[in-house]
Amino acid sequence: MSRKASGLKAWAIQRLTAIYIGLFALYLVAVLLFAAPVDFVAWKEWIGGPLVSVMLLLFIVSVLMHAWIGVRDILIDYVHPIAIRASLLGLVAMALVGMGLWAAQALILVRMA
Amino acid sequence: MALNKRRFDALIIGAGGAGLNAAIQLANTDARVAVVSKVFPTRSHTVAAQGGVNAALANVLPDNWHWHMFDTVKGSDYLGDQDAIEFMCREAIPTVYELEHNGVPFSRLDDGKIYQRAFGGQSQDFGGAQAARTCAAADRTGHAILHALYQQNVRARTHFFDEYFAIDLIRDDEGAILGALVMEIETGEPLLIEAKATVLATGGCGQVYRTTSNAHINTGDGMAMALRAGIPLMDMEFFQFHPTGIAGRGMLITEGVRGEGGYLVNRDGERFMERYAPNAKDLASRDVVSRAIVTEVKEGRGCGPQADHVLLKVDHLGEEIVSKRLPGIRESGRIFAGVDAAHEPLPVFPTAHYVMGGIPTDPYGRVIVPQGTGEEVVPGLYAAGECACVSVHGANRLGGNSLLDILVFGRAAGLDVIENLQEHKNHRPMNESSVEAAMARLTRWDQKGEGISIRELRDEFRKTMEDHAGVFRTEEIMGEGVEKLKALRDRLPEVRLHDHSKVFNTARVEALELENLFDTGIAIAYSALMRKESRGAHSRPDYPDRDDTNWMKHSLYFREDDRMDYKPVRTKPLTVETFPPKARVY
Amino acid sequence: MKFLVSRFNPESDTSPYMQEFEVEVVRGMMLRDALLEIKRHDESFAFRHSCGEGVCGSDGVNVNGTNKLACITPISELTEPVEVRPFPGRPIIRDLVVDMTQFYQQYRAVKPWLVRDDPMPEQEILQSPEERDKLDGLYECILCGCCSTACPSFWWNPEKFHGPQALLTAWRFLADSRDQATDERLDALEGPYKLFRCHTIMNCVDVCPKGLNPTKAIGHIKTLMLKNAV
Numbered sequence: 001m002s003r004k005a006s007g008l009k010a011w012a013i014q015r016l017t018a019i020y021i022g023l024f025a026l027y028l029v030a031v032l033l034f035a036a037p038v039d040f041v042a043w044k045e046w047i048g049g050p051l052v053s054v055m056l057l058l059f060i061v062s063v064l065m066h067a068w069i070g071v072r073d074i075l076i077d078y079v080h081p082i083a084i085r086a087s088l089l090g091l092v093a094m095a096l097v098g099m100g101l102w103a104a105q106a107l108i109l110v111r112m113a
Numbered sequence: 114m115a116l117n118k119r120r121f122d123a124l125i126i127g128a129g130g131a132g133l134n135a136a137i138q139l140a141n142t143d144a145r146v147a148v149v150s151k152v153f154p155t156r157s158h159t160v161a162a163q164g165g166v167n168a169a170l171a172n173v174l175p176d177n178w179h180w181h182m183f184d185t186v187k188g189s190d191y192l193g194d195q196d197a198i199e200f201m202c203r204e205a206i207p208t209v210y211e212l213e214h215n216g217v218p219f220s221r222l223d224d225g226k227i228y229q230r231a232f233g234g235q236s237q238d239f240g241g242a243q244a245a246r247t248c249a250a251a252d253r254t255g256h257a258i259l260h261a262l263y264q265q266n267v268r269a270r271t272h273f274f275d276e277y278f279a280i281d282l283i284r285d286d287e288g289a290i291l292g293a294l295v296m297e298i299e300t301g302e303p304l305l306i307e308a309k310a311t312v313l314a315t316g317g318c319g320q321v322y323r324t325t326s327n328a329h330i331n332t333g334d335g336m337a338m339a340l341r342a343g344i345p346l347m348d349m350e351f352f353q354f355h356p357t358g359i360a361g362r363g364m365l366i367t368e369g370v371r372g373e374g375g376y377l378v379n380r381d382g383e384r385f386m387e388r389y390a391p392n393a394k395d396l397a398s399r400d401v402v403s404r405a406i407v408t409e410v411k412e413g414r415g416c417g418p419q420a421d422h423v424l425l426k427v428d429h430l431g432e433e434i435v436s437k438r439l440p441g442i443r444e445s446g447r448i449f450a451g452v453d454a455a456h457e458p459l460p461v462f463p464t465a466h467y468v469m470g471g472i473p474t475d476p477y478g479r480v481i482v483p484q485g486t487g488e489e490v491v492p493g494l495y496a497a498g499e500c501a502c503v504s505v506h507g508a509n510r511l512g513g514n515s516l517l518d519i520l521v522f523g524r525a526a527g528l529d530v531i532e533n534l535q536e537h538k539n540h541r542p543m544n545e546s547s548v549e550a551a552m553a554r555l556t557r558w559d560q561k562g563e564g565i566s567i568r569e570l571r572d573e574f575r576k577t578m579e580d581h582a583g584v585f586r587t588e589e590i591m592g593e594g595v596e597k598l599k600a601l602r603d604r605l606p607e608v609r610l611h612d613h614s615k616v617f618n619t620a621r622v623e624a625l626e627l628e629n630l631f632d633t634g635i636a637i638a639y640s641a642l643m644r645k646e647s648r649g650a651h652s653r654p655d656y657p658d659r660d661d662t663n664w665m666k667h668s669l670y671f672r673e674d675d676r677m678d679y680k681p682v683r684t685k686p687l688t689v690e691t692f693p694p695k696a697r698v699y
Numbered sequence: 700m701k702f703l704v705s706r707f708n709p710e711s712d713t714s715p716y717m718q719e720f721e722v723e724v725v726r727g728m729m730l731r732d733a734l735l736e737i738k739r740h741d742e743s744f745a746f747r748h749s750c751g752e753g754v755c756g757s758d759g760v761n762v763n764g765t766n767k768l769a770c771i772t773p774i775s776e777l778t779e780p781v782e783v784r785p786f787p788g789r790p791i792i793r794d795l796v797v798d799m800t801q802f803y804q805q806y807r808a809v810k811p812w813l814v815r816d817d818p819m820p821e822q823e824i825l826q827s828p829e830e831r832d833k834l835d836g837l838y839e840c841i842l843c844g845c846c847s848t849a850c851p852s853f854w855w856n857p858e859k860f861h862g863p864q865a866l867l868t869a870w871r872f873l874a875d876s877r878d879q880a881t882d883e884r885l886d887a888l889e890g891p892y893k894l895f896r897c898h899t900i901m902n903c904v905d906v907c908p909k910g911l912n913p914t915k916a917i918g919h920i921k922t923l924m925l926k927n928a929v
Contacts, residue, residue, distance in 0.1 A: 007888075007895040008924050073898070076891060077855045152747075153803070155842050156755040170822075213823040216813030218831065218838045218875070225825030250838075256754055257838060264812040299792060328750040362727075364752045445752060448771050449727075568739050612743035614710050617793040620742040 014069045017062035024059045048111045060103045064096050116548070117304045120540060121147040121272070123530050124292055124308035126279045126335060129157035130255070130516060131498025131523030132314030133262035135478075138527030140269035144534055147306060149274045149295050151330060151622070154263045158316055158328045159519065162255025163367035163441060164232060165247035166212075166520065167513035168205035172226040173245040175237055178202040181246060183692055185514060188234045188398050189507025190649035190659065191694040192348070192667070194683035197503040200476045201514075204521045209248050212520065217261045219250050220438075230438075231372040233396040234511040234699070243396065247513040252367050252441040255516060277304070278622055279334060281551035282311065282342045282494070285544040289492035290342070294551035298622060301615030303555055305548060309537050310493050310530045313339065313472060313480075314523060317499040320626075321634035322465035322583070323575040326358050326365040332626040333633030335500040339472045340632045344482055344491060345669035345678065347502040348470035349633070350641035351650045353510055354584050356402035358464025359449045360422035366442055366461055368512040370454075371395045373438050375427040377406065378458070379414040385423075393699035400509045400650045401699060403463040407584050410462070417460060424458035431455075463584060468633075469510050469650065470640070471502035473669065478526025483669065483678060493541070497526040504667065507682075508649025558624050564609030567624050574601050574630060582638045587655045591642040598635050605631060636670040643677050644668060661694050700724045701780035704737060704744070707791050715791060717782070724774050731758055731769040734783070734795075746795035753908060756841035759848075760795050761786055766845035768908040786848035788857070801857045802844050802864065809861060809869040810887070814880035830876040837871035837916065839909050840864065846903035846913055852896040860896035861888075863903035863913030869894075870916035873923065885924050894920060 037043040046052060071092050079085040123139050125132045128150035139146040150157065169176040181202040186193055213219055213227060220228035227248045235244040250257035266273075280294040280303070292307040315335030319327025336346055356377075357366040371377075376395045379385045389405040390397035397405075406423050409415060416424050427435055427442075435443055435455040446454040473481050478495040481488045498519040505518055581594020605628065612620045646660035647653045669678040684691050702722055707715035720740070722733045731748055738744045746769075748758035753771035760769050761784040763777060774781070789797035815824070847853045847862035861869070869888065872878045888894040894917065903913040 007890045007892070008921070008928060010891065011895050011921060012925060012928075072891075077852065077896070152749060152755070152757065153799075153842075156749050156757050158750065158755070160841070161750050161752065161754050210822055214813075214815070214819045216872075216875070216877070218834045219823070221826050221828045221831040223828060225823075225827050227823050251835075253754075253839060256841070260838070261813075267807050268810070268812045328755060330749045441754075448753070448773075451727075567742065610742070614708055614743065616709055617745050617796050618743075619738075619745045623742075 010069045010072070013065055017066040020062045021059065021066060024055060027055075044110055053107055053111060057104070057107060060100060064100050068092070068096055116552075117302065118307065119147070119304060120307045121145045122308065122534055123147070123310045123312065124149065124306050125312040125314055126293060127157070127314035127316060127498070127500070128154035128263070128273070129159040129314060129316050129498060129519065130259060130262060131519035131526075132312065133259070133266055134520050134523035135312050135314060135497060135527035135530070136271045137262060137265050137269060138524055139530060140266060140271040142531055144531065145272070147272045147274060147308070148266070149277045149279055149293070149306065151276060151278045151298065151334075153275050154266075154273065155260055157259060158331055159259040159516070160256045161326075161328065161365070162258075162516050163252045163365060164369035164372070165230065165249035165254040165513050166209060166258070166516035167232070167235075167246045167511070168209040168248055168517065169202065169246055170206060170209065170227060170229060170248065172222060173229045176244055176246055178206065179689060180237060180239060180244065181205065182686070182689070183239045184234055184236055184244075185505065185511060186692045187240070187695070187697055188509055188511040189505070190509055190697055191661070191665065191692075192351075192504070192507030192648060192682055194504050195686040195691060196683050197476045197505050199686040199689060201503075201505050201517060201521050204525075205517050208517070208520050208524065212258060212261065215261050215265050217250060217257050219248055219257070230369055231396065232512040233368050233371065233393070233402070234398045243393075247369070247372065249369065252369055252439050258516060258520070278625060279315070279338065280555050280625065282338050283544060283547045283551060284342055285541060285547070287492070288343070289541055290494040291541055291543060291547070293338075294548060294555070296555060299617055301618055301621065303552065307540050307543065308493075309540055310495060310533055312478065312495040312497060312526050312530065313500055314496070314498045315500045317468050318630065318633040319465050319467070321575060321578045321630050321637065323579045324358070324363045325465040326355055326363050327465065332629050333500070334626065334629045335496065336471055336636070337629035337632035339480070339496070340636065340672040343671075343673070344472060344480060345671045346470060346633070346636045347473040347667050347669055348504060348507070348640070349468065349636040349670055350644050350668060351469035351506075351508045352465065352582070352637055353399055353467040353469060353650050354403045354463040355466035356399055356406055356463050357425055357461040358466075359445065360417070360460040360462040362449050363464040364445055364449050365464065365466070366425060366445070366459060368399070370425060370427055370439060370442055373427070373434065374430050375425055377402070377461070378424050378426055379409045380416045380420065381414060385409055385414070390699040397699035398509055398697070399512065400652065403584060404652055406461070406463055422460045422462040425461045426458040427454050428456050428458065467510055467515060468499060468637070469502070469504070469506040469508065471500050472496040474501045474503055474522070476503060476522070476525060477529040478522055479529060483680065488680070495526040495530060497522040508651060554625070554628075558610050558621055559613060560609060561613065562609060564607050565604060567608055567610070567620065567627055570601060570604060570608055571623075571627050571630070574598070574634065577601065578634050578638065582634075582641055584652065586641055586651065586653050588642070591638065595638050595642050598638055602631055602635060632672060635675070636672075639675050640668045640670050640677065665694065700774065702733060702737065703780050703782045704794075705784040706744070706794055708743070708793055728774045729770055730760075730762060730767070730772040730774060730777070730781075730783070733774055733781075734769055745793045754841060756843035759786060759843040759845045760784065766849045766906040768843055768845065771908060786844060788848055788854040799844055802847055802862065805847070805857075805861045805865040806842065806868060809865045810880070810884070811868045811872065813872065813875065813878055814883075815877065816879045824877045826876050833874045833876070834871060836911055837867060837874060840867055840871075840911060841909060843908060845906045845908055849902040849906045851900055851902070852898060856892060856896055859892040861893045863897070863917070866894060866897070866920065867911060867913040867916045870920050873920065882927070885920075885927060888920065888924070
């Protein structure tokens with residue numbers, strides 16, 4: 001881990017994203033309980049709405065950042081050989097970016113449809 | 114195997130308040146200074162000092178250093194050297210400010226100044242109303258000071274030898290001190306540390322008694338090293354028994370408890386100190402209160418099923434004051450006596466606490482020995498703190514003056530070493546025969562075979578000291594005691610270690626400490642037997658009065674042939690008038 | 700009462716083992732008294748101890764799985780057999796004596812002294828009782844090491860993570876109204892290791908024999924850092 005790797009920033013982001021993830025999860029639960037889309041068309045319409053898709057995008061970004069910081073913390077704690085740690089961090093980064101792109105693609109497809 | 118050697122400008126043995134305050138002076142110059150301590154510095158016994166440090170700051174009540182000086186001279190029962198006392202009481206004020214600047218978290222008054230509390234023996238205007246002179250950090254003042262001093266030494270990059278045990282001083286044929294032989298406890302390896310100046314700051318020897326407020330490490334190491342180097346110990350008969358140790362255990366309950374308004378009662382609920390000290394009552398001098406408690410118990414007015422203690426009441430102060438001003442005491446009471454001081458009285462009894470005597474020094478920390486009709490300085494040797502005797506405490510020390518003593522004279526010694534180093538640029542040549550003698554003290558414990566165990570002799574020794582050199586002392590009790598101690602000393606060569614391993618062998622350290630306990634304990638018993646008067650902490654029913662005609666003098670005990678010598682008290686202060694001896698009533 | 704005590708002498712043993720002792724318990728006995736009793740029977744048994752009243756911080760040990768100060772731990776509060784081990788995660792020197800070098804290094808690394816740029820006044824630096832109250836619960840630390848050696852984050856990264864003790868000390872100076880090095884102190888704590896390895900596991904709070912709360916102090920440091928950053 002480089003000396004410049006962030007401490008405060010990571011810690012603050014982890015907490016901010018956690019708050020957002022929590023709030024969004026509450027919203028999601030509320031929608032599913034009280035106004036669940038009845039079919040696939042309604043579902044697409046709901047997801048594709050401008051406000052919901054921005055919130056969802058933000059949620060995905062938050063989850064990815066939160067996951068990245070969490071996994072990074074675990075690796076810093078437990079994996080000390082620098083080469084192994086760097087490789088694992090690289091793999092995790094690739095996986096997270098991949099997942100992010102995949103989610104973004106789905107979102108774009110929904111909006112285009 | 115070749116002996117490892119290190120060279121420093123100055124060597125300080127002991128890392129309590131005195132040693133660290135000497136070290137910080139030196140570390141702030143370009144001198145190379147080594148501090149040797151048998152424990153990690155913040156474990157030194159200064160950490161246990163509770164009540165505070167005296168200085169006439171006048172933050173709470175009117176005060177000045179001259180009144181402080183009067184109280185100290187009177188408290189010493191006129192045996193303290195008045196030049197040294199004046200020096201200490203004047204230096205007290207800048208010393209406390211310096212501590213504060215160094216980060217000590219003193220308790221505060223509403224105006225932001227350092228909090229000061231009343232302690233025993235303090236007066237305004239030369240014996241008038243009670244003064245409030247003791248600067249305090251709650252009831253953890255020693256802890257706060259020791260940690261701040263260690264922190265300042267860390268900042269100044271002082272070189273520490275943590276967990277090294279000092280074996281003996283090394284001296285040349287002219288008597289000059291060249292350094293010391295020490296042992297790294299972790300490896301058991303000896304190390305010779307050469308120094309142009311050596312400061313002994315090893316603290317007290319309370320472990321000579323069975324019941325003591327002193328830590329396991331207070332074994333008189335520096336005093337015994339001085340004795341073995343041919344230097345006498347001064348005024349060793351004056352050993353302070355603190356009035357309020359937790360009964361049966363010895364842990365200290367600070368005088369600050371009484372300073373905050375606590376008081377003592379006997380089984381009848383009587384505030385008995387009113388009989389012994391009508392004016393000062395519970396804040397009379399420590400020797401007065403200790404004797405009063407022992408008298409109450411002896412005459413059958415003790416408390417508890419065994420009627421073997423008295424009670425210290427603080428609960429009337431209310432929970433808020435107790436937890437704010439005396440949190441550590443409340444904690445100790447809970448743990449060791451099972452009593453919550455905020456609601457119930459604490460069981461207390463006197464406990465061996467502080468040795469007024471020690472290695473004779475001048476106010477600059479230089480060790481002085483008799484020479485012809487006068488005195489001379491031992492080249493290269495200093496002493497400061499409880500192991501030294503300047504003498505500012507004389508026959509009895511006032512509460513709050515011990516932290517002051519270690520800080521003022523630790524600092525003074527450090528400063529004098531700096532001056533001394535200007536004149537002595539080079540190390541003196543090493544004296545191999547002295548190194549061999551010191552090594553012999555170490556290798557003696559390599560002897561194998563059957564013998565007496567350390568524990569057996571130590572237990573017997575400490576009990577004998579308690580029974581025969583305690584609070585009340587008669588010719589008969591003490592004469593018998595000295596004979597017993599000598600007989601025990603004769604058995605010392607028969608003691609054997611069973612464990613000869615090298616790595617962190619605490620048994621070997623205890624063996625070396627046992628020898629030191631014997632040397633200092635016998636100095637106490639011998640000096641006490643010889644002094645035929647009652648003065649301060651030295652109380653003899655067979656000589657109940659103070660005898661200024663014959664005994665206003667310092668005793669000097671030499672290890673060789675258990676010889677005694679005496680020297681006059683220095684009654685002339687530096688700038689003010691002498692305080693002539695008066696009856697000491699509180 | 701049965702005691703199982705960890706023994707290890709590097710001159711004769713290859714690894715630590717537990718040895719059984721029977722100690723006669725008397726009323727009011729502390730764990731240190733029991734260890735001293737064991738040493739009376741076997742002088743080769745090594746442990747650190749000094750003041751006997753919980754202020755010097757020498758005799759921290761692991762008892763039945765929890766770090767404690769032996770001298771203020773009543774035997775009556777312990778379940779039999781009492782298992783006494785050295786602090787976890789530290790190199791063992793002998794028996795219950797461990798090497799605390801890294802712990803002290805971390806303490807020194809936070810610059811544990813008062814920094815003052817202004818010229819010193821002739822008298823004391825003034826501090827109100829309220830300002831002084833902020834140091835309560837911080838300055839009382841006795842450096843026994845119970846907290847840091849109970850902290851998993853310190854086990855994993857003892858050379859880089861300051862540990863609860865040093866961070867408590869860092870906050871003791873940050874919280875002192877007399878100290879003038881707030882920015883330097885905060886800057887020095889930045890990065891993922893020194894401060895931010897703390898995951899608020901709170902073992903330190905559970906074991907502190909002086910009842911101090913390093914986790915809370917660490918929280919205060921983080922909040923102050925955040926305040927200064929935005």
